[in-house]
Amino acid sequence: MIIHQMQRRAMVRARESGEIFCLIQDVDGSIAIFPENEVIARGRNCVDAIVWSTAFAEDALIDPVLRA
Numbered sequence: 513m514i515i516h517q518m519q520r521r522a523m524v525r526a527r528e529s530g531e532i533f534c535l536i537q538d539v540d541g542s543i544a545i546f547p548e549n550e551v552i553a554r555g556r557n558c559v560d561a562i563v564w565s566t567a568f569a570e571d572a573l574i575d576p577v578l579r580a
Contacts, residue, residue, distance in 0.1 A: 518543050519564060526566040535564040 515535070522533040522545050532548035536558060548567065551558050 514543055515564065518545060521545055522564075522566050532565060532567040534562045534566075536561045537563045 518535050522535060525531070525545065526533050529547075533545055534548055534551050536544050536546055536551065538544065538561070543563070546554075546558075548565070551562065
């Protein structure tokens with residue numbers, strides 16, 4: 513599933529940089545990874561398009577494979 517792959521990438525980036533990353537769903541359904549500060553800079557439409565964030569990733573809800 514694309515979301516799990518993107519979550520894994522976002523979590524790796526977050527661990528490496530210490531930044532928060534978000535998965536954003538575009539109007540065409542595609543998913544992209546952006547740093548939180550870039551999402552905020554892009555404005556409300558981008559913020560409203562967040563489907564997942566490393567900031568709100570609760571350990572109990574994350575597939576253990578993603579944390580490995």
